[in-house]
Amino acid sequence: MKVIVLQASPLMDKGNTSRILTPFLDGLKDEGADVEVFCTEKLNIGRCKGDLGCWVKTPGVCFQSDDMSMLLPRLSRSDVWVFATPVYMDGMTGPLKTLVDRMQPLAEPFMEVFDGHNFHLMRETLPHGKIVLVANCGFWEKDNFDPLLAFVKAFSRNVRRDFAGALLRPHGPAMRLVAGETLKDIFVAAHAAGRELAVSGRISERLMTAVSREIMPRNEYIDMINTGFEHILKARGLR
Numbered sequence: 001m002k003v004i005v006l007q008a009s010p011l012m013d014k015g016n017t018s019r020i021l022t023p024f025l026d027g028l029k030d031e032g033a034d035v036e037v038f039c040t041e042k043l044n045i046g047r048c049k050g051d052l053g054c055w056v057k058t059p060g061v062c063f064q065s066d067d068m069s070m071l072l073p074r075l076s077r078s079d080v081w082v083f084a085t086p087v088y089m090d091g092m093t094g095p096l097k098t099l100v101d102r103m104q105p106l107a108e109p110f111m112e113v114f115d116g117h118n119f120h121l122m123r124e125t126l127p128h129g130k131i132v133l134v135a136n137c138g139f140w141e142k143d144n145f146d147p148l149l150a151f152v153k154a155f156s157r158n159v160r161r162d163f164a165g166a167l168l169r170p171h172g173p174a175m176r177l178v179a180g181e182t183l184k185d186i187f188v189a190a191h192a193a194g195r196e197l198a199v200s201g202r203i204s205e206r207l208m209t210a211v212s213r214e215i216m217p218r219n220e221y222i223d224m225i226n227t228g229f230e231h232i233l234k235a236r237g238l239r
């Protein structure tokens with residue numbers, strides 16, 4: 001199984017997203033998956049200019065010569081696409097959305113009805129595959145992922161790939177506020193989710209729920225975050 005990971009936290013391996021992503025990818029690798037990680041922070045990808053030249057001038061090819069030229073064939077060859085992102089303003093980070101917009105060359109201009117809905121045809125060079133979301137957010141509730149999850153599910157249908165599950169970590173920064181060993185079950189579940197995906201092609205509800213479990217009560221979390229910022233600002237004479 002070939003897996004391409006689009007890691008969209010600007011903090012890369014130092015961020016909260018990577019704390020869930022790393023064991024998940026280890027689980028995939030343990031089952032023999034071939035995993036390639038690309039950090040949007042290190043990629044040079046221009047914004048889509050919307051001229052549809054990739055449909056009507058140079059079919060399947062964008063006129064912009066940047067890292068998307070290297071990524072598109074890799075995306076086509078990969079069985080699984082993993083979107084790994086923190087929630088920024090209720091969605092994915094901007095560079096990841098820019099990257100997703102630039103996947104337009106993978107589609108044909110021609111339209112069809114698929115699954116009772118109007119979509120573009122996908123090019124034959126893009127075989128079917130799966131999409132997984134790994135995300136974490138700063139607010140406490142799990143419903144903060146709803147807009148992002150809805151987007152990733154809709155996009156999966158748009159490009160005819162199966163949505164295979166999501167590892168969602170609400171109050172992600174809480175992972176830094178408690179002793180590491182109290183989180184072991186979460187990382188074990190993320191690792192098991194990687195193995196499960198490699199073996200069965202899906203992530204079970206049980207493991208997804210285990211990764212999202214409450215780390216601390218909401219009031220306690222808000223108090224700790226507020227106290228932390230209070231200290232930082234006071235130490236800098238800003239409060």
Ligand SMILES: Cc1cc2nc3c(=O)[nH]c(=O)nc-3n(C[C@H](O)[C@H](O)[C@H](O)COP(=O)(O)O)c2cc1C
Nearest residue numbers: 009015016017086087088089090137138139144172
């Ligand atoms: C610009 C910005 C916007 C954010 N917007 C949200 C948001 O809308 N909802 C939320 O729950 N957290 C939001 N957060 C918090 C991040 O999702 C959270 O800090 C996360 O743990 C960062 O992940 P990372 O360490 O992997 O980058 C935002 C953070 C930043 C920097």
